Every structure is written in C-alpha cells, then in structure tokens.
Amino acid sequence: MAHAVTPSTAPNSGPTPVAYEQALARYEPVLGLETHIELGTASKMFCSCPTAFGARPNTQVCPVCLALPGSLPVVNRKAVESAIRLGLALDCSIAPWGRFARKNYFYPDMPKNYQISQYDEPICVDGHLDVTVDTPEGPRVFRVDIERVHMEEDTGKTSHVGGATGRIHGADYSIVDYNRAGIPLLEIVTKPITGTGELAPLVARAYAAELRDLARSLGISDVRMEEGSMRVDVNVSVNEHGADEWGTRSETKNVNSLRSVERAVRSEIERQAGVLDAGHRVVQETRHFQENTGRSISGRSKEEAQDYRYFPDPDLVPVAPRGSGSRSCAPRCPNCPRPSAPACGPSGTSPTPNCATSSTPTPSTWSRRPSPRARRPPRRASCG
Ligand SMILES: [Zn+2]
Numbered sequence: 001m002a003h004a005v006t007p008s009t010a011p012n013s014g015p016t017p018v019a020y021e022q023a024l025a026r027y028e029p030v031l032g033l034e035t036h037i038e039l040g041t042a043s044k045m046f047c048s049c050p051t052a053f054g055a056r057p058n059t060q061v062c063p064v065c066l067a068l069p070g071s072l073p074v075v076n077r078k079a080v081e082s083a084i085r086l087g088l089a090l091d092c093s094i095a096p097w098g099r100f101a102r103k104n105y106f107y108p109d110m111p112k113n114y115q116i117s118q119y120d121e122p123i124c125v126d127g128h129l130d131v132t133v134d135t136p137e138g139p140r141v142f143r144v145d146i147e148r149v150h151m152e153e154d155t156g157k158t159s160h161v162g163g164a165t166g167r168i169h170g171a172d173y174s175i176v177d178y179n180r181a182g183i184p185l186l187e188i189v190t191k192p193i194t195g196t197g198e199l200a201p202l203v204a205r206a207y208a209a210e211l212r213d214l215a216r217s218l219g220i221s222d223v224r225m226e227e228g229s230m231r232v233d234v235n236v237s238v239n240e241h242g243a244d245e246w247g248t249r250s251e252t253k254n255v256n257s258l259r260s261v262e263r264a265v266r267s268e269i270e271r272q273a274g275v276l277d278a279g280h281r282v283v284q285e286t287r288h289f290q291e292n293t294g295r296s297i298s299g300r301s302k303e304e305a306q307d308y309r310y311f312p313d314p315d316l317v318p319v320a321p322r323g324s325g326s327r328s329c330a331p332r333c334p335n336c337p338r339p340s341a342p343a344c345g346p347s348g349t350s351p352t353p354n355c356a357t358s359s360t361p362t363p364s365t366w367s368r369r370p371s372p373r374a375r376r377p378p379r380r381a382s383c384g
Helices: 020-026 078-091 197-220 260-276 352-356
Strands: 027-038 099-103 112-115 124-134 137-154 156-159 173-177 184-190 230-240 250-255 285-290 295-301 319-322 362-366
Touching: 020 027, 020 197, 020 260, 027 197, 027 250, 027 260, 078 137, 078 184, 078 260, 078 319, 112 137, 112 295, 112 319, 124 197, 156 295, 197 250, 197 260, 230 260, 250 295, 260 295
Parallel strands: 250 285
Antiparallel strands: 027 184, 027 230, 099 112, 124 137, 137 184, 156 173, 230 250, 285 295, 319 362
C-alpha cells in the first residue's frame, strides 16, 4: 500500500552483502509476511462501481470512491462474507462485532486522504496456516501463525511517465487512475515467523503459495500476482544466534511473484548481514525489490501505527457477523479447503451447500450499537 513519502536517509549503496551461507552461520532470520488479496467481488468495497480489471482509466468511479463531498460509503456484504470464509479456513476467531477505522495519510492515489481499514477491531484473529517445505531430509512442515485478517479498500494507481525506471524520480509527469480505488482488500498479517534458519526464503514462498491456493479454492479472489490482486510485503530482520532481542526489520513492499518472495527474503538476509558485519545498524524502512538485480533499494523510513491517527469511521455502521460465537462446521467440511487437512477436496472445490448455509457466520446483522453480549471477546468458531 502506498503511503506518504518520507525521504529516507538510508543509502542504496550500503555495505557489501554477505554470502547467504555465511550470513546464516552468524545470524538468525525472523520473518513477518503481510499479504494483500484483492477480492473478486462484482462491486467495490463501499460503493457499487464495477471492479473489472483493465477498464479504461477513471471509468469505474463514482462520488463515493472519489470521495466527493456528501457521499457516504456502504459496506459490501460479499466482501465481509469473503473475509469470514478466509478467516474460518485459517482457523481464526471471527470477531462478533467490529468497526472500520480511518487510516489517515495523503497520497495522490487515495482521494479521501484516508484509507478505510480496520485497526484494533479486525474481523479475524489468531489463526494459522501450515506450510510444507521440501528439504534434503524430506518434507518439513512449518506452522505459520496468523495474527489477523482485516478488511480495507485499495488505492488508485499512479503511473510515472517519462523516466527510465517508471518511478517518480526522473519522471516528466504522473497520471492517476482511480478505477482501483475502493476495490475490497483483505490484509493477512502473520505473527513473527521464527526458527526457519536457512529455510526462511522457502518458508516465505511456501506460505505465499499456500495462501494463494487457499484464497483461490475458496473462490474469493483470482489471486493473480502478476496483475496485483495478491501482493506480499516481506518483513525481515536478523539477529546474532543466541541474541536476546530480534534485530531491526525492513519491509520489502508489494512483492508480486512467488519467486520474488523467496528472492526478497534471501537477498535481505544477505544485505542485513553485510550491514551488521560492517558495524552499522539496520534502518527500519520500506524497500522495493528489483526483479532485474535480485536486490532491493531503499524506499522511505517506516511509519508507526500512531503516525496514521486511526479513529473509527463515523460514516459506517459496525459489522456484526451473526453466529460468530456459534459452532461452525465450515472449516471442517470434507470438501472445504482448509490448511493441513488431507480430507480437503482438491484445489477449486467449493464448500458444500450444507456448509454454506448452516452456522457459518454471515454479516447479516448490521448494528449501530453493540449489545453488551456482542462486545464480548471473540470466541473461536469451530466444531470442537
Ligand atoms: Zn465508486
């Protein structure tokens, strides 16, 4: 996601990266993956504009997604259902009640000057996804813990024209297409992934592949990474073996292929090892992965959550999924896609009708005021 540009003081020609094996001999990597998935809904997150990819620029816009004065957003029910479906498949708890929040920042492709997102009340929390990595000793399974899945809207798309790199530096002018502004997104955030050692790049790739396949088989997105409907932000830090604290992390933004996810992790471990070996400190920043070099370049210094001045969006009623505290069979139906379930049907299998209509939480309750009962902490939805 694009944010306010703050010039970074970090040089792009830093210390020489350390060879991967040498880096792993001295340092332990810690990963964190934030994945944006564009949902395949017919209309946008908060208005009825179509979402078709490839339309003529600025033809799929309206007063709501252009944030014209007086326009009011309305939540897309299908998008909420998609979030719940993914959350259940990741074995998350589904929040019984939650609000959208405004994430405040300025960027030309974000016409509101804020993004509608979720902050402290995400719709899904505390799940996991098991991924398998092939090693010389045989397949090895890693459990990747999911911190949260939250709903938000995509930004528009800015193109920088006239420069050699397509980036703003050196461009003659920039043009903005708002067709993408307001398309529903899910952001899936992992907890820190530790203990992967030299397999870190493969674990990151396997996670992205598993999540992509899961979203596709649930039918919630086409997850075409080459078209940007799934993008991965790769957080990496390294610390010396046995250290009490993790190192400073960098965040490589919008990596858009499985191969690049793997390469981005690997190159960042090598780069950070080189920085530390040279006696410098790793700078907390965003970085941009370069396909042609296999390396990343410095972006901007990384904002903290408080920089965005989140507050509840007063234009939107809270979402209160009905049945989130009830027993839901959805994740365990034999034909439902679900991580680490051999009984699951093949990729592309849809949930059974029984599953979809029984006690799966649905966003059918739109509440203006939470009842005391609804404000209880989320409970795990399972067949347990
Ligand atoms: Zn619109």
